[in-house]
Amino acid sequence: MSSVNSTIELIQIQENRGETPGPTTCSSRLVSPPWTFDTQTPEYGPGASMEDFIPSDAPRQGQIPKEYRNASAEELDLRIRAAKHALGERVVILGHFYQRDEVVKYADFVGDSFQLARAATSRPAAEAIVFCGVHFMAETADMLSGPKQSVILPNLAAGCSMADMADIDSVSECWEQLEEVYGTAPDASGRVPVIPVTYMNSSAALKAFCGERGGIVCTSSNAAAVLKWAFERGQRVLFFPDQHLGRNTAKAMGISVDKMPMWDPRKQLGGNTSEALAEAQVILWHGFCSVHKRFSVEQIDAARAQYPGVRVIVHPECPMEVVDAADESGSTDYIAKAVAAAPAGTTFAIGTEINMVQRLASQYPQHTIFCLDPVICPCSTMYRIHPAYLAWVLESFERGEVLNRIAVPSAITVPARVALQRMLDVVPAPVARVGQ
Numbered sequence: 543m544s545s546v547n548s549t550i551e552l553i554q555i556q557e558n559r560g561e562t563p564g565p566t567t568c569s570s571r572l573v574s575p576p577w578t579f580d581t582q583t584p585e586y587g588p589g590a591s592m593e594d595f596i597p598s599d600a601p602r603q604g605q606i607p608k609e610y611r612n613a614s615a616e617e618l619d620l621r622i623r624a625a626k627h628a629l630g631e632r633v634v635i636l637g638h639f640y641q642r643d644e645v646v647k648y649a650d651f652v653g654d655s656f657q658l659a660r661a662a663t664s665r666p667a668a669e670a671i672v673f674c675g676v677h678f679m680a681e682t683a684d685m686l687s688g689p690k691q692s693v694i695l696p697n698l699a700a701g702c703s704m705a706d707m708a709d710i711d712s713v714s715e716c717w718e719q720l721e722e723v724y725g726t727a728p729d730a731s732g733r734v735p736v737i738p739v740t741y742m743n744s745s746a747a748l749k750a751f752c753g754e755r756g757g758i759v760c761t762s763s764n765a766a767a768v769l770k771w772a773f774e775r776g777q778r779v780l781f782f783p784d785q786h787l788g789r790n791t792a793k794a795m796g797i798s799v800d801k802m803p804m805w806d807p808r809k810q811l812g813g814n815t816s817e818a819l820a821e822a823q824v825i826l827w828h829g830f831c832s833v834h835k836r837f838s839v840e841q842i843d844a845a846r847a848q849y850p851g852v853r854v855i856v857h858p859e860c861p862m863e864v865v866d867a868a869d870e871s872g873s874t875d876y877i878a879k880a881v882a883a884a885p886a887g888t889t890f891a892i893g894t895e896i897n898m899v900q901r902l903a904s905q906y907p908q909h910t911i912f913c914l915d916p917v918i919c920p921c922s923t924m925y926r927i928h929p930a931y932l933a934w935v936l937e938s939f940e941r942g943e944v945l946n947r948i949a950v951p952s953a954i955t956v957p958a959r960v961a962l963q964r965m966l967d968v969v970p971a972p973v974a975r976v977g978q
């Protein structure tokens with residue numbers, strides 16, 4: 543099966559010829575090279591997050607040199623391989639599951655964000671860690687890597703619209719209001735009023751916020767164990783930024799949806815009454831992933847109608863009704879393992895980012911694997927990384943220049959590590975795979 547990238551290009555060619563298209567894309571701009579968007583009005587770029595509001599202070603990528611923008615795919619391939627070969631153990635390249643195949647093929651490790659950050663620690667001799675993922679992932683890698691290692695994000699505009707939905711100022715303001723409602727004194731059993739829990743998909747500043755306030759980080763693999771940990775220490779949880787992961791996880795633990803009010807940072811008390819907050823067990827931040835928000839119960843019904851017996855697996859960042867309607871829900875690691883372990887001939891409808899789904903379909907031709915969403919709509923920000931940026935940062939590093947370094951100040955790293963370590967003490971991280 544061809545890559546998402548080449549599928550998008552093929553669809554565009556067919557549309558230009560006026561041929562009856564098969565699958566469609568969510569934006570005709572997906573076919574444009576990512577540097578088209580680097581110097582325009584700030585935006586996440588084409589793809590699932592293109593309608594999301596981008597903060598004015600989101601990092602921006604300047605124009606990369608013409609020699610990279612004009613290079614053919616073949617030339618970039620030769621240059622990346624040559625630079626990687628010349629650099630040897632001095633560099634390690636990490637590729638997230640959602641990254642385009644044209645970039646992932648150079649990765650030394652492939653996995654989810656936390657697996658990759660941990661994988662980087664297995665290469666202490668590497669002077670540069672090139673993270674082909676998004677900004678918060680590079681921050682986590684920087685916080686877990688050695689002081690002499692530089693973490694490089696090939697395109698600085700590769701942020702995450704969900705992570706951007708919770709910023710340190712809004713969460714601090716929320717916390718102050720919650721302290722006014724609940725006070726700060728523990729109850730008779732020693733549990734404090736609120737424990738902050740941040741999803742890995744958040745800024746380093748928010749991880750530090752949790753570290754400083756008795757809180758913790760979670761991933762989509764360990765969210766239930768982390769919430770259990772939090773409830774042993776607190777009467778309730780403030781969960782950010784992804785409302786869906788928080789709601790789906792807490793609901794599966796038996797917590798009533800009525801006791802999970804949403805916090806809208808633009809409103810006083812998040813848009814809640816003090817009475818509703820008094821009853822709350824999990825306060826959910828008003829954030830979401832635009833990739834996973836696209837999945838629907840109607841898509842699941844359509845998949846079941848077309849493929850009776852299909853196994854529907856969705857990511858827990860999907861809305862609650864989608865998770866409820868699916869056969870299973872789990873992290874990217876869960877999905878990858880479920881596909882690997884299935885008997886040959888299994889049909890899967892998968893609700894997660896298209897690059898990962900299409901890659902699984904290529905890797906496991908013995909199964910029928912397709913994305914629940916028939917419209918091709920990749921993660922906008924992962925899609926901002928293209929082989930041209932990888933060639934640019936690698937060749938620059940070979941010449942002694944560290945470009946696009948993501949360095950988290952130690953005042954943030956120290957408390958953020960506390961929150962990360964609490965998570966690791968609850969559930970050790972699984973390891974990333976060695977790249978193909």
Ligand code: SF4
Pocket residue numbers: 591640676701702703704705743831832833834895921922923924
């Ligand atoms: S898939 Fe969603 S959560 Fe992941 S990087 Fe993209 S926008 Fe962020």
